[in-house]
Amino acid sequence: MRPGSGRRRLRGDRRRRRGAAPIGRGWRGVYARSTTVQAHLDSIDNGIAFIRDDVMSALMDMPGCVGMSMLVDREMGRCIATSAWDSMESMRASEDMARPMRERAAEIMGNRAQVDEWEIAVLHRDHPTHQGACVRATWVRFDADALDRAIDVYRVGMLPAMQDLEGFCSASLMIDRESGIAVSSVTYDDSAAMERTRDEADSLRLSGARDAGVEVLDVCEFELALAHLHVPEMV
Known part of the structure; x- marks a missing residue:
């Protein structure tokens, strides 16, 4: 789930942060593995079906x-499947079983898979998603010594403003401390709401990036094709 080629489409993972509050009931940290495939456009539906019917249940x-x-x-063929795990150990232990399914999914969609691991630093849900939900994802680069500040800006400054956007469902922030890359995903009820909030989201992104001291690398809008999550609230 890395940034794309640098084209910012405004239209159309490692250890828990030290000093953070406990996450959920007995949760010490939540982690994610993302698999990104630049799919052939005519293979996307087959890829969704395979992920839904075979990979997800497994x-x-x-x-x-x-x-x-x-x-x-x-439009661009970019597909990102992300699994969430209750610990780094669980995620790493699943790798041998997950790898063949990942390779098969990439084969179905006609390209190689890129795999990344993340720490989920912030997650807030306003209400459940339904069919037709969409996601605006923003990738940023951060300096390691400014990460705590960046997370706080997202949680305290940006999240309340996001909640006021039309059609807001949820928001999450995933970080990779080693690479210095983070990705924010904001989910909306439908594509119409996401489109109508573009200008507000653009302004919020610019001010948030300035306050957090991060560099925006890429912005992309997606259909939320599948969502089956039991990750606890982390704000």
């Missing part, structure tokens, strides 16, 4: 898996 039967989602950009 992963959800693995110890520690707490959910899965899939984002799809039908």
